[in-house]
Amino acid sequence: MMGAGDxxxxxxxxxxxxxxxxxxxxxASGCYNRGAEFGRxxxxxxxxxVTLKSxxxxxxxxxxxxxxxxxxxxxxxxxxxxxxxxxxxxxHEAPKLAAVPSAVIASVAGFSVAEFAEVASRMDGIPGxxxxxxxxxxxxxxxxxxxxxxxxxxxxxxVEAVKARVTKVPVIAKLTPNVSDIKPVARAAEAAGxxxxxxxxxxxxxxxxxxxxxPWLANRSGGLxxxxxxxxxxxxxxxxxxxxxxPIIGMGGIETGRDALEYLMAGATAxxxxxxxxxxxxAPLHVGETIAAELRKRSFTRVRSLTGMANPGxxxxxx
Ligand SMILES: Cc1cc2nc3c(=O)[nH]c(=O)nc-3n(C[C@H](O)[C@H](O)[C@H](O)COP(=O)(O)O)c2cc1C
Numbered sequence: 001m002m003g004a005g006d007x008x009x010x011x012x013x014x015x016x017x018x019x020x021x022x023x024x025x026x027x028a029s030g031c032y033n034r035g036a037e038f039g040r041x042x043x044x045x046x047x048x049x050v051t052l053k054s055x056x057x058x059x060x061x062x063x064x065x066x067x068x069x070x071x072x073x074x075x076x077x078x079x080x081x082x083x084x085x086x087x088x089x090x091x092h093e094a095p096k097l098a099a100v101p102s103a104v105i106a107s108v109a110g111f112s113v114a115e116f117a118e119v120a121s122r123m124d125g126i127p128g129x130x131x132x133x134x135x136x137x138x139x140x141x142x143x144x145x146x147x148x149x150x151x152x153x154x155x156x157x158x159v160e161a162v163k164a165r166v167t168k169v170p171v172i173a174k175l176t177p178n179v180s181d182i183k184p185v186a187r188a189a190e191a192a193g194x195x196x197x198x199x200x201x202x203x204x205x206x207x208x209x210x211x212x213x214x215p216w217l218a219n220r221s222g223g224l225x226x227x228x229x230x231x232x233x234x235x236x237x238x239x240x241x242x243x244x245x246x247p248i249i250g251m252g253g254i255e256t257g258r259d260a261l262e263y264l265m266a267g268a269t270a271x272x273x274x275x276x277x278x279x280x281x282x283a284p285l286h287v288g289e290t291i292a293a294e295l296r297k298r299s300f301t302r303v304r305s306l307t308g309m310a311n312p313g314x315x316x317x318x319x
Contacts, residue, residue, distance in 0.1 A: 014247070015247065027051055033050075046102075052107050056109050057118060057119050060080065060081050062080035066216060069207055077223055089123075113158050120166050124166045136154075149185055155173060156189065159173050160193060173197055174197070176200065250270070257293075
């Protein structure tokens with residue numbers, strides 16, 4: 001099967017700040033980690049980059065089970081940022097990253113500005129890590145609590161504090177769709193120094209078990225992902241792309257190449273695949289083939305020509 005980078009005539013590379021990826025297809029945080037399990041059945045190099053599960057300062061067990069529920073066209077999760085914490089990550093995970101056959105984007109989550117800055121700075125300069133994404137948007141942790149990315153000022157505070165301490169790699173702010181207007185948050189992240197944006201994270205949702213008359217998820221609410229949220233993701237990418245010049249990584253419900261093309265044409269420079277990995281680990285290969293076919297069909301040579309093509313208000317750069 002042909003991967004995304006096999007056609008010499010096509011330039012599939014994209015730029016996210018100072019970072020250049022060989023293709024625009026990225027594995028989303030929490031759905032792939034560094035690809036160790038997936039590598040047994042597919043070539044992780046099909047991805048231009050893989051994004052690691054978000055790392056917090058302290059180890060976290062995550063939420064009580066059940067914490068995953070299949071819904072129509074989607075997946076509701078309330079994992080609650082389970083993970084071993086930054087000290088374990090540095091000792092046991094970081095040394096393995098240089099061997100990953102694609103670029104690695106680290107992800108940081110935190111419950112205070114200081115936590116974000118500390119964890120991100122401890123990841124800066126680790127061999128193999130080419131960018132740091134800030135999960136300022138996870139809705140699951142404090143069930144009803146507002147997350148940073150719901151407020152432009154809090155988003156800016158996190159980005160500013162991280163940019164003051166992370167100097168070696170670009171910083172990506174990952175935004176939430178749980179806002180009525182994403183533009184002020186996107187602008188705040190850009191003004192605070194973010195080199196790129198990722199959007200969208202999961203959409204807050206809930207499902208009730210009618211027989212037991214109680215929520216299905218132990219955490220009650222969770223984050224909805226998968227194809228059900230794709231139109232929401234495309235909308236937010238479109239809106240953000242009219243508000244900022246920095247590149248956008250679009251995600252939410254991408255399963256096929258045509259889904260990815262929607263995001264690119266709305267204004268995304270790169271795209272991420274999350275939930276689809278659980279059903280079809282070969283998704284990045286199909287997506288790469290379809291993007292290449294679309295470029296040939298339109299007689300384009302560079303994937304960057306597709307970015308913002310459908311969006312008359314696109315404010316970013318295609319070069
Ligand atoms: C099980 C699961 C765990 C996730 N964990 C994280 C995480 O730790 N950090 C993060 O930024 N996003 C996390 N996400 C969100 C995804 O990275 C992505 O933004 C979202 O799922 C939308 O894309 P998709 O519809 O392709 O899955 C998680 C998603 C799922 C389904």
